[in-house]
Amino acid sequence: MPLLSTLLVRTALGWLAAAALMGALLLAGKAVPMPEAVFQAFPLHAEAMLVGWMVQLAMGVAYWILPKYPRLPERGPAAPIWAAWLLLNGGVLLAGLGRSMGAGDGTVLAGRVAELLAAAAFALAAWPRVKAFGR
Amino acid sequence: MPTVTRWFVRSALVWFLLALAAGVLLANGMSARVPGTSLILPYPTYLHLLTVGWLTNLIFGVAFWMFPRYTAEHPRGSDRLAWVAYTGLNAGLVLRLIGEPAQMSGGAAATLLVASAGLQLLGAWAFVLNTWPRVKVK
Numbered sequence: 001m002p003l004l005s006t007l008l009v010r011t012a013l014g015w016l017a018a019a020a021l022m023g024a025l026l027l028a029g030k031a032v033p034m035p036e037a038v039f040q041a042f043p044l045h046a047e048a049m050l051v052g053w054m055v056q057l058a059m060g061v062a063y064w065i066l067p068k069y070p071r072l073p074e075r076g077p078a079a080p081i082w083a084a085w086l087l088l089n090g091g092v093l094l095a096g097l098g099r100s101m102g103a104g105d106g107t108v109l110a111g112r113v114a115e116l117l118a119a120a121a122f123a124l125a126a127w128p129r130v131k132a133f134g135r
Numbered sequence: 136m137p138t139v140t141r142w143f144v145r146s147a148l149v150w151f152l153l154a155l156a157a158g159v160l161l162a163n164g165m166s167a168r169v170p171g172t173s174l175i176l177p178y179p180t181y182l183h184l185l186t187v188g189w190l191t192n193l194i195f196g197v198a199f200w201m202f203p204r205y206t207a208e209h210p211r212g213s214d215r216l217a218w219v220a221y222t223g224l225n226a227g228l229v230l231r232l233i234g235e236p237a238q239m240s241g242g243a244a245a246t247l248l249v250a251s252a253g254l255q256l257l258g259a260w261a262f263v264l265n266t267w268p269r270v271k272v273k
Contacts, residue, residue: 001273009270013263021257024252027231030238031245054190111157 004081008060011089015052019045038101042059047096051115056088059122066129080125084118086089136200139217142195146225150188153232157181166239175239180232188228189256195262197219202269204221223258227251 001009022045025038063081068074092102095111136144160167160182165178204210209234211217227250234247 001270003272006272011243013267013270016259017263020256024256027252027255028249030235031248049186054186054194128146135234 004075004078004085008063008081009057009087011085012053012056012060014054015048015092018055019048019056035071040102044096047085047092047099047111051088052092052096059084059088062126066126067131067133076107076125076129080121081130083127084122087114087118087121091118098106137173137211137214137217139214139221140196140200142221143192144200146221147189147192147196150184150192151227154181154184154189157184164254169236173240174236177239178238180235187224189225191259195224197263198266202266203271203273205269212265212269216261218263220258220265223256224262225258227254227256227258230254245250 005103021085022038022041024040026045028034029038063075066075069076091111091114093111094114095108098107143239157176160169160176161178161181166175168174169176199211209212228253230247234244234251238244238248
């Protein structure tokens with residue numbers, strides 16, 4: 001597995017571990033009293049589970065598995081993938097943690113824009129690797 | 136395909152059907168009465184049937200099967216942890232599927248929901264623990 005895939009997949013696993021803990025506390029909070037902070041974590045739970053875990057895992061596996069180039073660098077330039085990793089995780093923090101900590105709409109918007117830019121950077125790098133065998 | 140992967144993927148397919156059936160029930164609102172019962176199905180149950188039951192089971196099963204080998208002796212890491220992940224995730228989701236509608240309908244479901252939360256957390260962490268060392272640079 002290439003370095004950038006390990007970075008994306010391990011970060012995704014980290015988000016899964018954290019989001020599962022938040023989700024367990026939120027679910028248990030429907031049955032037993034919990035501190036208010038637990039319920040405030042709901043936006044971060046949702047953002048971390050969907051974007052931090054599932055989206056990021058898909059990106060990491062796609063970067064690893066998609067057809068390679070016959071020349072070096074065999075998975076294309078690394079810069080867009082580094083940018084996607086930074087933007088995606090910055091976006092999850094801004095949008096998820098920001099909303100959970102009561103930040104304004106501007107912070108959440110900035111997070112979602114960062115996630116959009118991450119998607120654009122990733123798509124730019126992945127697009128030419130989606131091709132028929134032997135090309 | 137390893138045995139535990141078959142259980143993950145077939146369970147995912149069953150949850151997929153249940154989730155979309157729940158989606159049909161919830162077509163006109165954020166909660167709906169389950170036909171022939173007094174139970175109320177809430178939207179979060181539907182969402183978790185889809186994301187935990189379908190997507191997460193499928194991801195866990197395929198990752199256990201396809202990710203890089205851990206060692207030659209234990210190519211997929213620990214089978215025991217994989218089974219803990221499977222059992223925790225799915226038993227936890229079954230308890231949620233019973234507990235949330237029961238609570239919405241006015242029943243006592245506190246124990247079910249707390250157990251569900253603990254089991255799903257155990258399942259997720261078991262998967263992370265087993266998968267982490269397999270995610271490595273070749």
